[in-house]
Amino acid sequence: MPPLAGSRPRIGIVGSGIAGLRAAKAILKCKVDARIVLFGDEAHRTYNRPGLTKKRYPLSDALDMMIAEDVKVNGAENDALTWRLGTRVETADLRDRILHLSTGETFEYDGLVIASGVRPRTSVWGNGECGLHAHRTLRGLDDARYIHHRLQAGEKITIVGAGFVACELASLAKEYGCEVLMLEALRSGPFENILGERVSVALGRWLAQHDITFLTGDSARELLCDLQPSHPGPPSDGALFIEAIGSVPNVEWLHGNGLDLSDGVRVDEYMRVAPWANVFAAGDVACYPDPWTPGNLTRMEFWKNAIDTGDLAGRSLASSMGHGPVTSRIGYFPSMSTEVLGLRIQIAGNPRMSDAMEIVCGDLDQLDQGVLVAYLREGAMIGAAYMDKGARFNSAYIKLLKSLRER
Numbered sequence: 539m540p541p542l543a544g545s546r547p548r549i550g551i552v553g554s555g556i557a558g559l560r561a562a563k564a565i566l567k568c569k570v571d572a573r574i575v576l577f578g579d580e581a582h583r584t585y586n587r588p589g590l591t592k593k594r595y596p597l598s599d600a601l602d603m604m605i606a607e608d609v610k611v612n613g614a615e616n617d618a619l620t621w622r623l624g625t626r627v628e629t630a631d632l633r634d635r636i637l638h639l640s641t642g643e644t645f646e647y648d649g650l651v652i653a654s655g656v657r658p659r660t661s662v663w664g665n666g667e668c669g670l671h672a673h674r675t676l677r678g679l680d681d682a683r684y685i686h687h688r689l690q691a692g693e694k695i696t697i698v699g700a701g702f703v704a705c706e707l708a709s710l711a712k713e714y715g716c717e718v719l720m721l722e723a724l725r726s727g728p729f730e731n732i733l734g735e736r737v738s739v740a741l742g743r744w745l746a747q748h749d750i751t752f753l754t755g756d757s758a759r760e761l762l763c764d765l766q767p768s769h770p771g772p773p774s775d776g777a778l779f780i781e782a783i784g785s786v787p788n789v790e791w792l793h794g795n796g797l798d799l800s801d802g803v804r805v806d807e808y809m810r811v812a813p814w815a816n817v818f819a820a821g822d823v824a825c826y827p828d829p830w831t832p833g834n835l836t837r838m839e840f841w842k843n844a845i846d847t848g849d850l851a852g853r854s855l856a857s858s859m860g861h862g863p864v865t866s867r868i869g870y871f872p873s874m875s876t877e878v879l880g881l882r883i884q885i886a887g888n889p890r891m892s893d894a895m896e897i898v899c900g901d902l903d904q905l906d907q908g909v910l911v912a913y914l915r916e917g918a919m920i921g922a923a924y925m926d927k928g929a930r931f932n933s934a935y936i937k938l939l940k941s942l943r944e945r
């Protein structure tokens with residue numbers, strides 16, 4: 539398609555998170571002489587989202603500022619970009635290359651990057667009240683400020699879910715000295731969908747050993763609220779009740795364009811959104827061909843994945859405008875780490891796709907002494923997990939990583 543009438547081409551990036559910022563920086567690096575506009579419905583420039591649950595803060599009037607300062611991201615102060623913060627893209631017309639904004643304005647683009655991320659899943663609608671609780675979630679800086687304030691007050695907290703955000707939050711709440719109740723109605727313990735039942739049960743024990751009341755199955759279900767709208771129940775007791783039960787890709791603004799939005803935005807190995815030559819997607823929202831399990835698609839919700847796919851989407855877009863060669867394909871190797879109550883948990887590869895697991899070193903009853911697990915599919919290793927308070931089996935884990943990468 540020819541560029542829009544006028545002077546410089548216009549590139550719109552929807553989502554001012556790390557994937558959007560990295561795409562913008564990659565385009566600038568390719569020296570595309572374009573006007574790049576980043577749209578973000580939050581009021582903040584890009585910040586380090588993982589940092590929101592990683593640290594306890596001392597009591598201070600300046601708590602909000604301290605958190606914001608801590609999660610600053612290098613390069614977000616970039617003035618070569620036009621930031622449209624607090625501006626939501628309501629709908630997109632990909633055929634006519636127009637974005638419709640929450641301000642009532644429109645934005646015509648030559649190139650588009652979709653980096654709108656995900657939002658927390660929640661079991662309530664509307665004002666977030668179920669009758670018993672005011673349901674809260676944690677995704678953004680504003681949520682984190684509110685939650686840190688409440689935890690500093692030493693309030694009792696109930697957390698629904700046992701994924702990464704739930705476990706980090708529970709760990710943080712214990713550091714603040716709060717009483718913690720975790721409810722996991724669907725699975726046996728933390729990360730079961732990724733690491734399997736045996737490891738998950740061991741991690742559940744780890745939580746319980748650290749004075750967290752961790753309830754599963756019916757015991758958890760009994761304490762979950764009645765969500766029938768016709769039975770609103772008694773008024774909310776105001777206790778801190780946080781749902782961390784997964785996420786939903788932010789794709790509604792793309793409806794009506796004939797895209798495959800069944801699990802985020804479907805892209806090819808260059809992050810291009812077919813059939814459009816000028817539209818790319820990156821980060822948590824992008825669902826791409828998995829380079830590690832050919833024939834499968836994957837959508838990752840990890841910081842490094844957002845960086846790598848953001849870079850690639852930016853380079854691919856620049857290339858589509860005649861700047862630079864066709865870029866290399868996605869090569870992100872999945873790996874992440876977290877810390878839960880002093881236990882470092884590292885995961886690599888694709889354990890979710892395994893059909894068997896093998897304890898390589900250690901004992902699941904003594905997680906703090908180190909446990910290394912290999913995940914296999916049809917006899918071949920496709921993933922690994924390492925849990926330890928120290929670094930006892932670090933070199934064995936690095937060796938496993940090496941063989942995973944070389945597969």
Ligand SMILES: Cc1cc2nc3c(=O)[nH]c(=O)nc-3n(C[C@H](O)[C@H](O)[C@H](O)COP(=O)(O)OP(=O)(O)OC[C@H]3O[C@@H](n4cnc5c(N)ncnc54)[C@H](O)[C@@H]3O)c2cc1C
Nearest residue numbers: 553555556557579587588627654655821822839840841844
């Ligand atoms: C509490 C927490 C802890 C985490 N810890 C880790 C960790 O330890 N390690 C790790 O690897 N990952 C972690 N993650 C995940 C990691 O933060 C994400 O993978 C990463 O931030 C994804 O970046 P993104 O740019 O794709 O999406 P996002 O960061 O979600 O950015 C998307 C932005 O787009 C905005 N947006 C959405 N729709 C629109 C629209 N229509 N118009 C305008 N703007 C829109 C959103 O509000 C958001 O600001 C954590 C996440 C959370 C919430």
